[in-house]
Amino acid sequence: xxxxxxxxxxxxxxxxxxxxxxxxxxxxxxxxxxxxxxxxxxxxxxxxxxxxxxxxxxxxxxxxxxxxxxxxxxxxxxxxxxxxxxxxxxxxxxxxxxxxxxxxxxxxxxxxxxxxxxxxxxxxxxxxxxxxxxxxxxxxxxxxxxxxxxxxxxxxxxxxxxxxxxxxxxxxxxxxxxxxxxxxxxxxxxxxxxxxxxxxxxxxxxxxxxxxxxxxxxxxxxxxxxxxxxxxxxxxxxxxxxxxxxxxxxxxxxxxxxxxxxxxxxxxxxxxxxxxxxxxxxxxxxxxxxxxxxxxxxxxxxxxxxxxxxxxxxxxxxxxxxxxxxxxxxxxxxxxxxxxxxxxxxxxxxxxxxxxxxxxxxxxxxxxxxxxxxxxxxxxxxxxxxxxxxxxxxxxxxxx
Amino acid sequence: xxxxxxxxxxxxxxxxxxxxxxxxxxxxxxxxxxxxxxxxxxxxxxxxxxxxxxxxxxxxxxxxxxxxxxxxxxxxxxxxxxxxxxxxxxxxxxxxxxxxxxxxxxxxxxxxxxxxxxxxxxxxxxxxxxxxxxxxxxxxxxxxxxxxxxxxxxxxxxxxxxxxxxxxxxxxxxxxxxxxx
Numbered sequence: 335x336x337x338x339x340x341x342x343x344x345x346x347x348x349x350x351x352x353x354x355x356x357x358x359x360x361x362x363x364x365x366x367x368x369x370x371x372x373x374x375x376x377x378x379x380x381x382x383x384x385x386x387x388x389x390x391x392x393x394x395x396x397x398x399x400x401x402x403x404x405x406x407x408x409x410x411x412x413x414x415x416x417x418x419x420x421x422x423x424x425x426x427x428x429x430x431x432x433x434x435x436x437x438x439x440x441x442x443x444x445x446x447x448x449x450x451x452x453x454x455x456x457x458x459x460x461x462x463x464x465x466x467x468x469x470x471x472x473x474x475x476x477x478x479x480x481x482x483x484x485x486x487x488x489x490x491x492x493x494x495x496x497x498x499x500x501x502x503x504x505x506x507x508x509x510x511x512x513x514x515x516x517x518x519x520x521x522x523x524x525x526x527x528x529x530x531x532x533x534x535x536x537x538x539x540x541x542x543x544x545x546x547x548x549x550x551x552x553x554x555x556x557x558x559x560x561x562x563x564x565x566x567x568x569x570x571x572x573x574x575x576x577x578x579x580x581x582x583x584x585x586x587x588x589x590x591x592x593x594x595x596x597x598x599x600x601x602x603x604x605x606x607x608x609x610x611x612x613x614x615x616x617x618x619x620x621x622x623x624x625x626x627x628x629x630x631x632x633x634x635x636x637x638x639x640x641x642x643x644x645x646x647x648x649x650x651x652x653x654x655x656x657x658x659x660x661x662x663x664x665x666x667x668x669x670x671x672x673x674x675x676x677x678x679x680x681x682x683x684x685x686x687x688x689x690x691x692x693x694x695x696x697x698x699x700x701x702x703x704x705x706x707x708x709x710x711x712x713x714x715x716x717x718x719x720x721x722x723x724x725x726x727x728x729x730x731x732x733x734x
Numbered sequence: 735x736x737x738x739x740x741x742x743x744x745x746x747x748x749x750x751x752x753x754x755x756x757x758x759x760x761x762x763x764x765x766x767x768x769x770x771x772x773x774x775x776x777x778x779x780x781x782x783x784x785x786x787x788x789x790x791x792x793x794x795x796x797x798x799x800x801x802x803x804x805x806x807x808x809x810x811x812x813x814x815x816x817x818x819x820x821x822x823x824x825x826x827x828x829x830x831x832x833x834x835x836x837x838x839x840x841x842x843x844x845x846x847x848x849x850x851x852x853x854x855x856x857x858x859x860x861x862x863x864x865x866x867x868x869x870x871x872x873x874x875x876x877x878x879x880x881x882x883x884x885x886x887x888x889x890x891x892x893x894x895x896x897x898x899x900x901x902x903x904x905x906x907x908x909x910x911x912x913x914x915x
Contacts, residue, residue, distance in 0.1 A: 598833075605833045605834075
């Protein structure tokens with residue numbers, strides 16, 4: 335078998351570094367949670383942010399994997415392995431959900447507290463859906479859907495590598511259409527369960543789409559970063575060209591705009607309606623420091639990347655593009671903080687220094703996530719060597 | 735060699751039937767010192783524009799400026815109408831309620847940006863142009879089907895009716911023809 339696209343051996347060392355950083359992050363996170371005074375709640379609250387952040391990147395990879403099969407464009411061929419490895423971290427994330435499901439729900443969700451449910455008529459009515467058993471079962475259903483899709487996509491991709499029979503691409507395409515619908519529905523419900531239900535009296539019908547756009551934008555930013563780092567070494571230094579970064583940059587721009595469109599729609603509709611069951615969610619985020627963080631999101635998660643990504647030269651220059659990608663990844667974390675953390679501040683007001691624990695948790699789980707990703711990436715050739723489109727994808731020049 | 739300009743000649747047109755050949759020929763024409771050259775192809779070829787020394791144009795800057803003007807104008811129009819000209823209290827919201835002004839502001843950005851892109855492109859290309867000499871070349875209409883052309887204009891300082899013809903023929907052109915004015 336053709337081995338020229340085998341991954342560079344540095345991946346093994348990077349995996350060790352990633353896991354090491356992850357373990358240090360987890361240590362710092364646990365210490366910070368213990369020091370904070372209410373260890374259990376602080377631990378699980380930061381756990382939720384980290385879990386949603388990294389699961390979002392895994393899911394974004396799964397979504398892009400199906401989109402690149404459906405689109406059949408050559409940018410998909412060069413990042414397909416990265417997407418497959420990124421989506422495979424869902425196995426890790428499902429395992430990491432267990433502590434939340436069995437130990438953390440009472441520290442996170444008001445509806446998990448039977449006393450609170452008894453006191454609130456709304457929560458009583460919603461308890462048929464929002465209860466601990468059904469919540470846990472639902473999350474495992476979502477993971478089952480995603481992992482089933484991934485199982486078949488990866489299986490056919492393996493078979494394509496082995497046999498070179500392009501029929502397996504056709505199978506993957508046929509699955510990706512309906513598969514994307516199931517992915518989207520499961521991701522919508524997951525967003526509602528994991529984040530929206532933190533305020534069980536609040537609802538926003540566009541929330542699932544905001545989650546999906548956030549997953550798409552953060553995973554594309556992640557893929558661009560990995561592409562840039564891989565392009566330092568053989569074999570990808572010969573493969574990745576400005577035209578590939580140009581395509582990925584365009585997708586990043588599209589997703590930045592999509593995220594801004596969904597998020598602004600949510601704000602406009604709820605702000606204009608000004609209804610007592612909807613507006614409190616935003617009122618909480620117009621208070622205190624969250625107001626400045628909200629403005630920061632508009633400027634740094636939309637305006638700055640949008641303006642920079644308009645430039646053709648920037649998109650074709652991987653070093654500059656990756657800086658935009660890093661800004662976006664950071665702002666995705668800030669966005670999740672903005673969505674999640676104000677819900678915990680009714681009970682215990684958090685000082686700004688208290689936000690540090692969220693960062694530690696995200697780095698801790700991120701190290702494990704990256705370790706898993708790099709382990710997967712080192713298993714196979716970095717390109718689908720038998721894909722009929724590979725030649726076109728590797729051709730020099732700017733034809734599309 | 736004199737730079738004798740033949741009266742009534744717009745330039746010299748070379749015809750190619752292969753996109754790679756036309757890009758290579760365009761590069762060599764540019765390297766030979768010709769600057770007033772143009773190339774025609776049925777679909778955009780990025781390298782071809784670079785090969786004939788294409789410089790950035792000002793369309794994108796125009797679009798940006800007009801987009802900003804549209805956005806500021808759209809916002810100002812709404813602010814003026816609803817806060818100054820006819821102040822109206824809608825459900826206790828502020829007179830200048832930014833979120834609800836954003837869609838119109840955005841539409842105005844798109845409107846002026848799109849119009850300026852269209853008009854600016856036409857103006858900078860000096861279009862519409864009812865007559866252009868290149869269409870005097872027989873078979874030039876295939877530039878929109880399957881043929882590629884390079885035209886060296888007669889007002890290029892290096893142009894000479896015989897020398898340029900010999901040069902273009904040396905590039906492997908299928909056919910070289912005079913372009914009548």
